[in-house]
Amino acid sequence: VVPVMQPVQKEQKDLQSCKSIISELEVHEDAWPFLLPVNTRQFPTYKKIIKKPMDLSAIKKKLDDNLYKTREEYCEDLRLMFNNCETFNEDDSPVGKAGHNLRSFFETKWNEHFPP
Numbered sequence: 809v810v811p812v813m814q815p816v817q818k819e820q821k822d823l824q825s826c827k828s829i830i831s832e833l834e835v836h837e838d839a840w841p842f843l844l845p846v847n848t849r850q851f852p853t854y855k856k857i858i859k860k861p862m863d864l865s866a867i868k869k870k871l872d873d874n875l876y877k878t879r880e881e882y883c884e885d886l887r888l889m890f891n892n893c894e895t896f897n898e899d900d901s902p903v904g905k906a907g908h909n910l911r912s913f914f915e916t917k918w919n920e921h922f923p924p
């Protein structure tokens with residue numbers, strides 16, 4: 809008989825996977841544009857163009873503060889971060905390329921932990 813995981817254990821496993829994935833993203837060589845919030849003094853138009861800023865430190869804090877109800881909410885914030893990057897940066901810019909690379913790395917990890 810295949811053991812059915814209790815909801816509590818399932819959520820704990822999901823949380824561990826989400827923590828593991830963001831730890832791997834944070835040390836990835838293409839993570840540098842995403843480690844901290846975009847400095848809006850350095851990029852004055854950013855707040856006007858990007859309605860919902862998101863970065864790895866914010867996601868890590870939400871995870872540690874237990875603010876994600878599901879792994880899908882966590883995934884949405886990561887995809888928001890990558891979509892913000894595509895909105896603001898040219899694909900062939902250093903930040904744009906880093907965003908595409910890190911997104912590809914993330915989606916691969918996501919599928920490893922949570923096979924469709």
Ligand SMILES: Cc1ncccc1N[C@@H](C)c1cnc2ccsc2c1
Pocket residue numbers: 840841842843844845846847850851892893896897903
């Ligand atoms: C992800 C992103 N999107 C739009 C603008 C900036 C950023 N990242 C910041 C960290 C960043 C990205 N690149 C540079 C280059 C010199 S300072 C600096 C800061």
